[in-house]
Every structure is written in C-alpha cells, then in structure tokens.
Amino acid sequence: MRLIYKRGKTVKPNKLQFFKKNTMKRLLTTLLFVMFLKLCIAQSISGTYQTEWGEMILQQSGNQVTGTYKHNNGVIKGTLNGRTLVGTWSQSNGKGKVVFEFNDDFSSFTGRWNYNDDEPTKTGWSGKKKLSVNLNLSGTFSTEWGEMYLQQSGNQVTGTYKHNNGVIKGTLNGRTLVGTWSQSNGKGKFKFEFNDDFSAFTGKWDYNDAEPSKDGWNGKKK
Known part of the structure; x- marks a missing residue:
C-alpha cells in the first residue's frame, strides 16, 4: 500500500477514496464494453x-x-x-x-x-x-395502362391507375414489388422490377391467381 506524506507525517490513504476510484474504473470499463458490444451487434449483413x-x-x-x-x-x-x-x-x-x-x-x-x-x-x-440512400418509389408513373400513382409506406405500396379504375397493392422487397391489381373488369397478380433509383420499372402480370408471366406493364416516373 502506498503511503502519503502530509506535513511531515506519514498517513495511510483513505480506504473510501480507493473504493470510489476502483468503482469508477469498473463502471467506466463496463460502459465502454457495453458500447462496443452494441456497435458489434448493430452491424448486419442485411x-x-x-x-x-x-x-x-x-x-x-x-x-x-x-x-x-x-x-x-x-x-x-x-x-x-x-x-x-x-x-x-x-x-x-x-x-x-x-x-x-x-x-x-x-x-x-x-x-x-x-x-x-x-x-x-x-x-x-x-x-x-450497395450503398443505401433511402430511396422511395412514391410518385406518378406513365404506363401502358394510363397514369399510375404509387405511395410507399415502409415496405407496403398502394396505388391507383386510370385504366378501368385500377388499384394496386403490394410488398416491396429490395427493388422488386410483388402484389395484386384489381379493376372494374377483373383482377390478378403483378411483379414490378424497379431500376436503381426507382425512376422506372418493367413489369409482368396475369389474371386471378396465375403467376405473373405476361409482359407489357412498364412505367417511367414523371
């Protein structure tokens, strides 16, 4: 134990001071470790x-x-x-x-x-x-089936288009939108593949429960 010299006298250090210093060191070490652990956990391959x-x-x-x-x-x-x-x-x-x-x-x-x-x-x-830039596909697109307005909330997308009062509902995974379409004269499934900045898409569609295989539903953002 280190001795402290004070005014010509040799005294023992205050045990409470040692306890406080050691406690603070432990708390600081624990805090740094927790912060490091959170940083590691936050990393994701997603x-x-x-x-x-x-x-x-x-x-x-x-x-x-x-x-x-x-x-x-x-x-x-x-x-x-x-x-x-x-x-x-x-x-x-x-x-x-x-x-x-x-x-x-x-x-x-x-x-x-x-x-x-x-x-x-x-x-x-x-x-x-690829760098994430928080792109959003919301907007108005010109398509073969008339002007289409899409609105994104999280990974859910809804929209309307002019042909026969069309309605779109789907889920966005990366740059692929998969969902259903419905009109006054029918319904079915669709799949849109967007480009990198969501300014355009190429699409496939079909009737009722058939998997989308028909071409001819493409769009470009206005």
Missing part, C-alpha cells in the same frame, strides 16, 4: 449486394439469413457465425452449399460454393454491398 450472379438481397434475423439473387431465381438460406455465413443455395436448375466470408463491416464478402452435398470449394462468388 442489404443489397452486387455479385457475379446478379444482384443479391440478404435479410438477417438473429443469426439466420435468407436472401434471393437474380440468376435463375436463386434463393439463399444460412446461419451466420461471426462473419462467416454457411448455408445452401437453390436455383431453378440446381442446388448446393455455400460459404460466404464477410469483411469487418459486412460491406463485402468472398464466397465458395458447390453442387448438391459437396463441400464448398469452387470460388467465384463474391459481393459488394
């Missing part, structure tokens, strides 16, 4: 990535990750352990396993993959996250 197999949209919930990519209607499912995502891929023409290794801030990854149950050894599946 977002849109540019890859060799087309644009990929990943969504993280806890340590579970799901996603889609454009090549052959690809689907990703996996588990995140640290910065390593291990899971499966499936497409209209095949399936297999995948491992993605993300960098520190989850802004990019390098991947390995293979077919069926073979361990991932093939390279050539890397991605870089």
